[in-house]
Amino acid sequence: MFKKVLIANRGVVAVRVARTLRKLGASWVAVYSEADADLPYVKEADEAYLLGPAPARESYLKVDALIDVIKKSDCDAVYPGYGFLSEDPAFARKVAEAGAVFIGPSAKHIEAMGHKV
Numbered sequence: 001m002f003k004k005v006l007i008a009n010r011g012v013v014a015v016r017v018a019r020t021l022r023k024l025g026a027s028w029v030a031v032y033s034e035a036d037a038d039l040p041y042v043k044e045a046d047e048a049y050l051l052g053p054a055p056a057r058e059s060y061l062k063v064d065a066l067i068d069v070i071k072k073s074d075c076d077a078v079y080p081g082y083g084f085l086s087e088d089p090a091f092a093r094k095v096a097e098a099g100a101v102f103i104g105p106s107a108k109h110i111e112a113m114g115h116k117v
Contacts, residue, residue, distance in 0.1 A: 002026050002077040002101070004046075006070055009081025010060070014041040017079055029073045031066065033059035047073050056084075063091050070098045077101040087114070 005021055006029045007014045018028045018041065030045035035054035042048045049069045051059035059065075061084055070078060078095045080086040080102065089107035096102060105113070 004029060004073065004075045005077045005079055005103070006031065006066070006073065006075040006100070007041075007079045007081070008060070008066055008085050009079065010036055010041060011039065012041075013081055015044065018044060029069065029075055031060065031069055049073070061085070063088070063094060066091075067094050067098050070095065070100050075100050077103055079103045089114070 001024060004027045007017050008031060009017070010032060014030060021028045027046040030042050030048040031051050032039065032042045032048060033051055033054045033056075036042060037050070049072070051062055051065050053059060066078075069075075076099075078100050080091065085091050086104055087110060089110040092102040092104070092107040092110055096107070
């Protein structure tokens with residue numbers, strides 16, 4: 001079981017995953033952009049970290065900033081959410097290199113899925 005999980009997603013997805021983590025006895029870390037600072041998931045988090053301005057490429061998709069949050073907050077796992085991060089083998093590798101578990105397929109399997117053969 002994980003003790004602290006970074007939820008690399010926002011909004012209702014983050015809230016639903018967070019509620020499950022709480023039921024399991026784990027704490028969770030939120031990340032947010034400047035535009036999302038007042039959303040409920042940020043306020044409900046055990047810890048929350050600002051990633052940057054509203055455009056996703058300047059906040060939610062900044063892999064190095066997410067890795068910094070993992071290390072700073074001492075998370076032992078990362079839930080990548082849906083979409084870009086969950087399909088990024090480089091992100092999955094960097095999460096593992098940071099000492100956390102990527103909750104999803106391994107980088108090797110993400111790469112294999114990307115080939116669509």
